[in-house]
Amino acid sequence: MNLQSGNLYWPTTISNPPTYPPLQEDIQCDVAIIGGGSSGAQCAYYLMAKGIDVVLIEKEKIGHGSTSANTALLQYLGDKMFYQLINSFGEDIAVNHLKLSSKAIDEIEKISGLLDLDPNFFRRDSLYYASYQEDLVKLKKDYSFLKKHHFEVDFLTSRDIADLYPFSKSAAIYCRNDGEINPYKFTVGLIKKLQNCGLRVFEETHIQGKKVEKDYTLLQTNHHHTIRANSVIVAAGYQCQEFKHDKNVSFVSSYAVITNPVDDLSSWYQKTLIWETARPYIYMRTTSDNRIIIGGLDENTTNPQKRESMLINKKQKLIQEFNKLFPSIEVEPQYYLSALYAGTHDGMPIIGVYEDFPNWYFLMGYGDNGMIYNMLLSQIITDVITKGSSPYLNIYLQTRPLLENK
Numbered sequence: 001m002n003l004q005s006g007n008l009y010w011p012t013t014i015s016n017p018p019t020y021p022p023l024q025e026d027i028q029c030d031v032a033i034i035g036g037g038s039s040g041a042q043c044a045y046y047l048m049a050k051g052i053d054v055v056l057i058e059k060e061k062i063g064h065g066s067t068s069a070n071t072a073l074l075q076y077l078g079d080k081m082f083y084q085l086i087n088s089f090g091e092d093i094a095v096n097h098l099k100l101s102s103k104a105i106d107e108i109e110k111i112s113g114l115l116d117l118d119p120n121f122f123r124r125d126s127l128y129y130a131s132y133q134e135d136l137v138k139l140k141k142d143y144s145f146l147k148k149h150h151f152e153v154d155f156l157t158s159r160d161i162a163d164l165y166p167f168s169k170s171a172a173i174y175c176r177n178d179g180e181i182n183p184y185k186f187t188v189g190l191i192k193k194l195q196n197c198g199l200r201v202f203e204e205t206h207i208q209g210k211k212v213e214k215d216y217t218l219l220q221t222n223h224h225h226t227i228r229a230n231s232v233i234v235a236a237g238y239q240c241q242e243f244k245h246d247k248n249v250s251f252v253s254s255y256a257v258i259t260n261p262v263d264d265l266s267s268w269y270q271k272t273l274i275w276e277t278a279r280p281y282i283y284m285r286t287t288s289d290n291r292i293i294i295g296g297l298d299e300n301t302t303n304p305q306k307r308e309s310m311l312i313n314k315k316q317k318l319i320q321e322f323n324k325l326f327p328s329i330e331v332e333p334q335y336y337l338s339a340l341y342a343g344t345h346d347g348m349p350i351i352g353v354y355e356d357f358p359n360w361y362f363l364m365g366y367g368d369n370g371m372i373y374n375m376l377l378s379q380i381i382t383d384v385i386t387k388g389s390s391p392y393l394n395i396y397l398q399t400r401p402l403l404e405n406k
Helices: 038-049 082-089 091-112 133-148 158-164 183-196 237-243 304-309 311-325 370-387
Strands: 004-007 027-034 054-057 122-129 153-157 171-180 200-202 207-212 217-221 226-234 249-259 273-276 283-286 292-299 333-344 350-352 360-364
Touching: 004 304, 027 038, 027 217, 038 054, 038 183, 038 370, 054 226, 082 091, 082 133, 091 171, 091 183, 091 370, 133 153, 133 171, 153 158, 158 171, 183 200, 237 333, 237 360, 249 311, 292 311, 304 311, 304 333, 311 333, 350 370, 360 370
Parallel strands: 027 054, 027 226, 054 200, 122 273, 226 360
Antiparallel strands: 004 333, 122 171, 153 171, 207 217, 217 226, 249 292, 249 333, 273 283, 283 292, 350 360
16 A cells, blocks of 8 residues: 655654564464554553553554654544534534543653653644634534533634734634644654563564454464464554455545744744644644644545645645745745545544454544544553453444434
């Protein structure tokens, strides 16, 4: 699966990342995790905290899949607006989902503080503005539900926005206590920390065959060795679909640029995360070295050649969109990428549990809050493996019903 192309920024932020050997013997474990990105690292963290013997395998290099292309805006609001989630799932489930997402940001902050490698986690507020006048009704509806359930939000008028920023929009929701991070540093740092605590990690090791029994799975690797595991977690990002396709998953192509470092960002109020109500939307954030990440302009294609052919044009358009908001900040794209982007039709991430894969868990943190979804789904899967259940599992199972289908 061709995940991304272009000139990636995050891998340049670590000059000499740790490396791990390929698997060279037959081994056993309690849980085998397939995938060495952020979701695999987060699963390993929670499982090992419960005393579980974990093996993690990555078919390439740690963090070099979708993690390297993740723009890592940490926001509890997502692709589907809050009121839309309520319409689809009911108010209780929608509220629980947003609260779990908010707590996941807290967890990411806590884990970041434990790492030897600083992942550049920062708390940031978010500006979620109305792209068009007709979006005001939707924005006000979302704000009303958010206030009802005590989320830290304010409603900004056009004058409020103009007082804070060098641009104006008709209205916006201002969300407090979101965040940003370097996802590559987080993943590399967490896996190294866990390896020091006993995690067995193997790179350039991928699955070429499997024997799935009721009580165990035997994974056969490309090096002709086996892993016998009581449970398996497929935390392979978008490549989960190569093991088991789920009909709720949808793919598009997305684009991002990372600019030169900017000397003066004083016109950017609090370095807030910025996004909009339009779908597809433009979003932007800063980095620890004062670069600017601008992303969006999604296209409804999964063809790698077509996606890549539009990259130069998309790069220019993303810079133009930024200049509309911040005309006094001069930027140029130093890094840029096109990437496969997965979401779900109903707007919620997925834990896949299937009859033909007993004791397998497919972690599909798809959507614009991938790291957050990976975090909360990792905790739920850990509870199911170690305790037998989780009160939140049914929210994210692939079998979840929609209200409109009842």
